[in-house]
Amino acid sequence: MAGLRTAYKFSLLAANIVVGTNITLIQILAPTNQKIRIERLFLFGRGTLATDKQELFELLTQSTAGTGSTITPTKLNGADSETIQGTAIGTYTVEPTAGTIRQQFGLQPQRPLEVVFPPGRDLIIKGGERLALRLNTPIAAYDYFGTIEAEE
DSSP: OOSSOOEEEEEEEEOSOOTTSOEEEEEEEOOTTOOEEEEEEEEEEOOOOTTOOOEEEEEEEESSOOEEEEOOOEESSTTOOSOOOOEEEEEEEEOOOEEEEEEEEEEOTTSOEEEEOOTTSOEEEOTTOEEEEEEESOSSOOOEEEEEEEEO
């Protein structure tokens, strides 16, 4: 994290949301001896009504990987030659074990949400730690798209 950095993003479309069940959209695992800094979070839903209620999204630690599919990172600068060390999982069939909730956000399904974590108020994933973006007990069966931008 000192000096030059490699910035990248993990993105996922979560479709076929089950109402009333927690859904992890993206879980990032930091390498064993390396931190990852979360720079930006972007979310939007495919809602149909302006009167729909807000859904609750959480950034939380998780103690297990659960069962899901690997998400391939995309470098924000294609000229970066470094190998991305962080990994991510999404499209879960078995939810991971929840840990500490670090932040929460409300999102009305028709409106996008962007959260930028400025220097000095960084959101850091410690080496070997898992951090996830989770939809907490959805009240409507909409699709959601999430992107987490990070650097290592």
